[in-house]
Amino acid sequence: EAGVTQSPTHLIKTRGQQATLRCSPISGHTSVYWYQQALGLGLQFLLWYDEGEERNRGNFPPRFSGRQFPNYSSELNVNALELEDSALYLCASSLDRVYTGELFFGEGSRLTVL
Amino acid sequence: GDSVTQMEGPVTLSEEAFLTINCTYTATGYPSLFWYVQYPGEGLQLLLKATKADDKGSNKGFEATYRKETTSFHLEKGSVQVSDSAVYFCAPRGRTGNQFYFGTGTSLTVIP
Numbered sequence: 001e002a003g004v005t006q007s008p009t010h011l012i013k014t015r016g017q018q019a020t021l022r023c024s025p026i027s028g029h030t031s032v033y034w035y036q037q038a039l040g041l042g043l044q045f046l047l048w049y050d051e052g053e054e055r056n057r058g059n060f061p062p063r064f065s066g067r068q069f070p071n072y073s074s075e076l077n078v079n080a081l082e083l084e085d086s087a088l089y090l091c092a093s094s095l096d097r098v099y100t101g102e103l104f105f106g107e108g109s110r111l112t113v114l
Numbered sequence: 115g116d117s118v119t120q121m122e123g124p125v126t127l128s129e130e131a132f133l134t135i136n137c138t139y140t141a142t143g144y145p146s147l148f149w150y151v152q153y154p155g156e157g158l159q160l161l162l163k164a165t166k167a168d169d170k171g172s173n174k175g176f177e178a179t180y181r182k183e184t185t186s187f188h189l190e191k192g193s194v195q196v197s198d199s200a201v202y203f204c205a206p207r208g209r210t211g212n213q214f215y216f217g218t219g220t221s222l223t224v225i226p
Contacts, residue, residue, distance in 0.1 A: 004157075033214070035216070040218075041218065042203070042216055042217060042218035042219050043158075043203065043216035043219075045213060045214070045215075045216075048213065056213060090157065090158065092158075099145065099146050099165075099207050099208065099209045100146045100163075100165040100207075101207075102148060102160045102163060103158075103160075103214060104160075105150075105157040105158040105159065106157055107156060107157040108157060
């Protein structure tokens with residue numbers, strides 16, 4: 001069974017540009033989570049999608065947005081890129097909303113903003 | 115709000131040494147508790163979990179016990195190996211909001 005897949009693996013942009021990152025969850029998983037892993041800051045929660053709806057978002061500005069498609073894949077958009085947006089962006093999927101369930105992570109998309 | 119505090123790293127140990135990585139949390143109600151591990155160049159993967167008080171999660175020689183009275187979930191291993199070198203994340207999952215709260219991660223290096 002395929003795991004969570006993310007693309008692209010690496011992305012280089014310049015300040016002010018837009019970045020789009022994509023995620024395909026494990027087959028059958030309806031929830032998708034996005035996290036930012038910046039150097040030395042651990043994982044910061046960005047967004048949670050479930051059944052096509054945004055259910056929760058972390059403490060990030062509105063230029064971080066995304067969506068979930070009918071096939072449960074998801075994309076994260078970052079507009080007006082700033083240098084501090086350089087980070088590893090991790091996508092995770094979950095089978096259900098039960099609080100005992102685990103997250104399954106992809107290997108991440110590394111965004112570099114120059 | 116819910117949060118987690120994890121032992122600062124980096125931690126360097128000799129092979130076969132005893133490992134403890136401390137994790138304490140604050141949460142509304144009683145969350146599930148998880149430890150994730152990130153090996154070099156790989157994504158995060160679940161190491162172990164515990165879903166109620168006094169539960170012990172274990173995997174690959176690692177153990178952690180859900181301590182409700184001290185709101186802690188410390189990770190332990192009796193004898194570490196070079197292959198255990200990785201970053202370890204403590205992550206409570208709250209019963210409301212469906213959100214995982216990740217610690218800042220503890221980098222472990224095991225030297226032969």
